Amino acid sequence: MPPKRITIRDHTAEANLFARRTVIALLGIAALIVTLVSNLYYLQVTKYTDYQTRSNGNRIKVLPVAPNRGLIYDRNGLLLAENRPTFSLEVVPEQVEDLDSSLQRLRELLGLSEDDILDFREELKHHRRFRPVSLKARLTHEEVALFSAHQHKFPGISVEARLTRHYPYGETLTHLLGYVARINKKDLQKLVEAGQADNYAATYNIGKQGVEKFHESKLHGQVGYQEVEVNNQGRIIRTLKFQPPVPGEDLVLNVDVKLQQVIRDALQGFRGSVVALDPRNGGVLALYSNPSYNPNLFVHGISSKDYQKLLQSRDRPLINRATQGQYPPASTIKPHLALLGLEKGVITEETRMFDRGTYKLKNVERPWRDWKKWGHGWVDVKKSIEVSCDIFFYDLAYKTGIDNISEMMSQFGFGDYTGIDLYEESAANMPSRGWKRARYNEPWYIGDTISVGIGQSYWTTTPLQLAKSVTTLVNRGTRYVPQILRGHYSNNKLHLAAPKELQPIVLDSPDNWQVVLDAMYGTVNSDHGTARNAFKDTEYVSAGKTGTAQVISIGMDEEYDEETIADHHKDNAMYIGYAPFENPEIVVTVAMENAGGGSSQAAPIARKVMDYYFANKESGNYAAQ
Amino acid sequence: MLRSKLEPHANSIWHRLHIDLPLFLALLVLMGTGLVVIYSAGGKDMDLIIRQGIRLGVAISVMLVLAQIPPLAYRRLSIHFYVVGVLMLIAVLLIGTVGKGAQRWLDLGFMRFQPSEIMKLAVPMMVAWYISRFNLPPRIVNIVVGFLLMAIPTLLVAKQPDLGTSLLLASAGLFVLFLAGTSWKIIGTLAALASAFAPIMWMFLMQDYQKQRVLTFLNPESDPLGSGYHIIQSKIAIGSGGIQGKGWLQGTQSQLEFLPERHTDFIFSVFSEEFGFTGIVLLLILYGFIVVRGMIIAMRAQEAYSKLLAGSITLTFFIYVFVNMGMVSGLLPVVGVPLPLISYGGTSMVTLLAGFGILMGIGTQKRLLSRE
Numbered sequence: 001m002p003p004k005r006i007t008i009r010d011h012t013a014e015a016n017l018f019a020r021r022t023v024i025a026l027l028g029i030a031a032l033i034v035t036l037v038s039n040l041y042y043l044q045v046t047k048y049t050d051y052q053t054r055s056n057g058n059r060i061k062v063l064p065v066a067p068n069r070g071l072i073y074d075r076n077g078l079l080l081a082e083n084r085p086t087f088s089l090e091v092v093p094e095q096v097e098d099l100d101s102s103l104q105r106l107r108e109l110l111g112l113s114e115d116d117i118l119d120f121r122e123e124l125k126h127h128r129r130f131r132p133v134s135l136k137a138r139l140t141h142e143e144v145a146l147f148s149a150h151q152h153k154f155p156g157i158s159v160e161a162r163l164t165r166h167y168p169y170g171e172t173l174t175h176l177l178g179y180v181a182r183i184n185k186k187d188l189q190k191l192v193e194a195g196q197a198d199n200y201a202a203t204y205n206i207g208k209q210g211v212e213k214f215h216e217s218k219l220h221g222q223v224g225y226q227e228v229e230v231n232n233q234g235r236i237i238r239t240l241k242f243q244p245p246v247p248g249e250d251l252v253l254n255v256d257v258k259l260q261q262v263i264r265d266a267l268q269g270f271r272g273s274v275v276a277l278d279p280r281n282g283g284v285l286a287l288y289s290n291p292s293y294n295p296n297l298f299v300h301g302i303s304s305k306d307y308q309k310l311l312q313s314r315d316r317p318l319i320n321r322a323t324q325g326q327y328p329p330a331s332t333i334k335p336h337l338a339l340l341g342l343e344k345g346v347i348t349e350e351t352r353m354f355d356r357g358t359y360k361l362k363n364v365e366r367p368w369r370d371w372k373k374w375g376h377g378w379v380d381v382k383k384s385i386e387v388s389c390d391i392f393f394y395d396l397a398y399k400t401g402i403d404n405i406s407e408m409m410s411q412f413g414f415g416d417y418t419g420i421d422l423y424e425e426s427a428a429n430m431p432s433r434g435w436k437r438a439r440y441n442e443p444w445y446i447g448d449t450i451s452v453g454i455g456q457s458y459w460t461t462t463p464l465q466l467a468k469s470v471t472t473l474v475n476r477g478t479r480y481v482p483q484i485l486r487g488h489y490s491n492n493k494l495h496l497a498a499p500k501e502l503q504p505i506v507l508d509s510p511d512n513w514q515v516v517l518d519a520m521y522g523t524v525n526s527d528h529g530t531a532r533n534a535f536k537d538t539e540y541v542s543a544g545k546t547g548t549a550q551v552i553s554i555g556m557d558e559e560y561d562e563e564t565i566a567d568h569h570k571d572n573a574m575y576i577g578y579a580p581f582e583n584p585e586i587v588v589t590v591a592m593e594n595a596g597g598g599s600s601q602a603a604p605i606a607r608k609v610m611d612y613y614f615a616n617k618e619s620g621n622y623a624a625q
Numbered sequence: 626m627l628r629s630k631l632e633p634h635a636n637s638i639w640h641r642l643h644i645d646l647p648l649f650l651a652l653l654v655l656m657g658t659g660l661v662v663i664y665s666a667g668g669k670d671m672d673l674i675i676r677q678g679i680r681l682g683v684a685i686s687v688m689l690v691l692a693q694i695p696p697l698a699y700r701r702l703s704i705h706f707y708v709v710g711v712l713m714l715i716a717v718l719l720i721g722t723v724g725k726g727a728q729r730w731l732d733l734g735f736m737r738f739q740p741s742e743i744m745k746l747a748v749p750m751m752v753a754w755y756i757s758r759f760n761l762p763p764r765i766v767n768i769v770v771g772f773l774l775m776a777i778p779t780l781l782v783a784k785q786p787d788l789g790t791s792l793l794l795a796s797a798g799l800f801v802l803f804l805a806g807t808s809w810k811i812i813g814t815l816a817a818l819a820s821a822f823a824p825i826m827w828m829f830l831m832q833d834y835q836k837q838r839v840l841t842f843l844n845p846e847s848d849p850l851g852s853g854y855h856i857i858q859s860k861i862a863i864g865s866g867g868i869q870g871k872g873w874l875q876g877t878q879s880q881l882e883f884l885p886e887r888h889t890d891f892i893f894s895v896f897s898e899e900f901g902f903t904g905i906v907l908l909l910i911l912y913g914f915i916v917v918r919g920m921i922i923a924m925r926a927q928e929a930y931s932k933l934l935a936g937s938i939t940l941t942f943f944i945y946v947f948v949n950m951g952m953v954s955g956l957l958p959v960v961g962v963p964l965p966l967i968s969y970g971g972t973s974m975v976t977l978l979a980g981f982g983i984l985m986g987i988g989t990q991k992r993l994l995s996r997e
Binding site: 009010014015017018019021022025026029032033035036037039040041043044045047048050051052054055056058059229230231232233237 | 760761762800803804805806858860861862863864865866867868877878881882883897901902905906909913916917920923924929932933936940943947950951954955956
């Protein structure tokens with residue numbers, strides 16, 4: 001067959017060639033199918049569990065659900081801390097088609113400020129694109145209505161409702177209730193350490209001060225979980241499982257908010273505080289510090305301008321003066337010291353001395369002066385308390401000695417935390433030889449003891465400590481921890497918390513209690529009592545003791561001149577009191593900074609508190625537990 | 626004798642209508658399966674099903690019409706198709722409409738038209754026509770010419786750029802050369818040349834997005850939220866289907882939209898997720914049956930042109946299947962090749978069924994020569 005010539009085609013040969021190639025092609029196809037199937041077998045059978053897990057990981061998200069925070073009521077059932085729905089404008093960036101144009105239009109619609117938008121853009125950088133970012137918090141009802149009407153023009157932007165804490169009584173209860181605010185890094189670290197981080201996974205706010213902080217564990221509740229199916233944009237398609245959260249306990253306080261309001265009004269214009277306790281169980285009826293501030297500012301994040309204002313105010317509104325203020329107790333501790341003198345036998349009920357206005361010790365040049373320049377004349381222990389004679393107590397302190405004073409006053413709770421259910425508390429200071437050595441590396445001088453006799457020198461107390469010590473006096477040694485919490489509601493029933501009793505003070509001669517209490521009765525009810533004017537014509541019988549504390553020491557030869565002395569150097573006005581005289585139900589302490597005299601300034605405020613208490617005692621829920 | 630065994634119903638009504646019944650039924654089952662999967666993948670969108678149904682109707686009609694035309698008529702028209710097709714491809718590059726980042730469309734005023742689809746049939750017709758003019762196996766010069774006839778449209782389409790289609794054009798041409806009996810020596814040489822050509826293609830011919838796809842294919846986990854996302858989600862869909870599958874309409878990867886391109890290029894992932902390994906095996910058996918049936922038709926065809934064309938159409942059909950399944954399961958880089966007769970979409974459907982129409986025409990032609 002010559003190669004160049006066209007030959008007749010060998011169809012059989014060609015068909016055989018084609019058939020061979022077909023078989024080879026089919027074998028190749030079989031090989032490719034085997035490859036495909038092996039790979040698919042590997043994915044679907046060998047690695048099935050892995051891919052199933054990844055598939056579920058894609059679609060199933062476990063979302064924590066925040067429990068509703070427990071509510072707080074006063075003793076009469078008035079709501080002090082509630083959860084209110086607040087509305088915020090939230091943006092899911094991924095679902096917004098044209099963010100710039102949407103923002104521009106929202107700006108016109110709702111009057112968003114440049115700052116709102118800048119803040120939002122900053123937030124945006126730290127969020128996944130399918131997670132909502134808050135554009136504007138706390139919308140007004142008008143804004144909600146306005147936006148809702150235009151909702152369809154803003155895909156990916158919506159109004160979200162969330163429960164937020166609100167304190168309807170505002171500043172009246174701030175130092176007592178405290179407030180909740182956004183959980184910060186430090187809070188988070190503490191929660192992690194306490195193993196509570198999971199429980200707070202959905203929670204925005206945490207108690208920062210006051211009852212809100214102290215009783216956080218009761219108020220918060222238990223987090224719930226929602227297992228949801230989401231699509232590729234993170235949108236929830238359906239709920240697979242739901243474990244509801246357990247709401248926090250609803251708490252009831254011993255506090256009477258109306259009484260609290262009376263105190264707030266009475267203290268306007270002063271820096272000071274009032275504490276009212278129920279001596280029968282230590283319940284805190286009122287605890288108010290002035291000036292106060294609006295706790296609601298903190299719930300939504302206080303602006304730095306407002307915060308600076310509070311921080312830098314000379315009146316220091318952030319301090320809880322009732323528990324953190326440290327004042328010389330001044331003459332208010334004369335009853336306590338008298339009790340000590342009687343108990344130690346330093347004085348008796350009949351011990352008398354003549355007060356010429358000065359007290360001198362042998363070998364000491366400088367005399368100590370009475371607040372009354374010319375003295376009180378003949379005084380015994382009762383009269384010394386009634387007229388607040390200083391000389392008698394210089395002598396008493398001198399003879400009793402600092403060691404005895406320090407020991408017994410510590411039993412009354414001075415120099416130590418009261419144990420109230422608040423973290424914002426100071427222990428103040430009950431001085432002793434050991435303390436002075438440790439603090440100043442100096443010996444204790446006799447002169448120090450003498451000043452301690454009238455509640456000055458290194459001795460400081462908080463108004464709450466004073467109030468607690470008075471409950472011990474009127475209870476004749478039985479001691480209670482002051483308690484704000486009265487109980488909690490569960491299943492619509494009030495469960496009362498048990499009063500916390502402390503080791504009582506037991507006297508060798510219990511009659512001594514009555515001597516001191518009678519003297520306090522005289523302070524209010526005798527002709528020469530320092531509080532007689534303040535408590536004239538009351539419907540009830542009360543007892544008490546005034547105090548006027550020097551803030552700066554005045555030289556022996558100087559006169560105290562109210563006119564020329566700077567306002568911040570004026571005396572602190574103090575008062576302790578209780579009523580009724582028989583079977584007391586309320587103990588009140590008043591401490592006012594730089595207000596002047598205890599009898600003229602502090603006692604009238606204590607009276608207002610007691611007046612309100614007895615006028616409303618029938619309608620209020622004051623029964624002892 | 627042999628023929629009567631292979632073809633027991635040679636004179637049946639189907640044969641006279643030029644319909645290959647086994648092939649036709651297999652295609653119908655496949656298309657029905659497609660509609661079922663599209664319904665699930667498209668989010669139960671009935672509009673989608675109706676539109677696809679209309680396309681199927683059109684495509685089946687085209688198939689049945691083409692089946693009536695005797696293969697000799699195609700042979701005569703091969704060169705005309707091819708020349709017009711190449712001219713249109715050039716026109717596309719010059720004046721074509723841009724869509725999806727590539728120039729693929731030619732606007733004819735009344736309709737938009739993708740000339741590369743015509744080439745899917747014109748290339749194997751042209752190469753088969755040319756090769757079958759000479760005795761088989763072809764001589765080297767014929768092979769070179771045949772290769773060039775394939776390469777010209779392939780490069781034009783690759784330039785659009787449409788990597789998937791150019792791959793199919795190349796396959797169609799090469800299958801003709803292979804079936805014609807190109808010696809293994811030449812096949813080996815070509816393979817060596819191709820691998821030498823690869824780096825050149827990488828550097829000069831491939832677009833950035835194509836390079837990215839290849840890189841992503843080599844390591845999808847390197848960019849799980851970016852370009853690797855598709856393939857990772859697709860593998861999760863397939864793998865989580867397991868042996869039984871999650872059930873129709875129950876595939877979470879597809880129903881919750883974690884899968885991209887669910888009703889088009891990635892429909893096989895939806896199928897695998899919902900029907901599992903069992904479903905895949907059945908589907909592959911169906912595809913395998915179609916391929917085997919196509920090759921039987923090719924073998925039984927009487928003259929070389931028909932054999933080569935039928936064989937090429939059938940094998941290229943399988944390339945569709947392999948490339949699509951391979952790419953969504955991570956064996957191959959992602960190139961835009963649909964799963965034939967299952968994926969949603971019109972143009973490729975018409976071309977595919979037109980091919981099967983030609984195949985049926987070849988299978989039911991009148992016997993001019995007796996083999997005995």
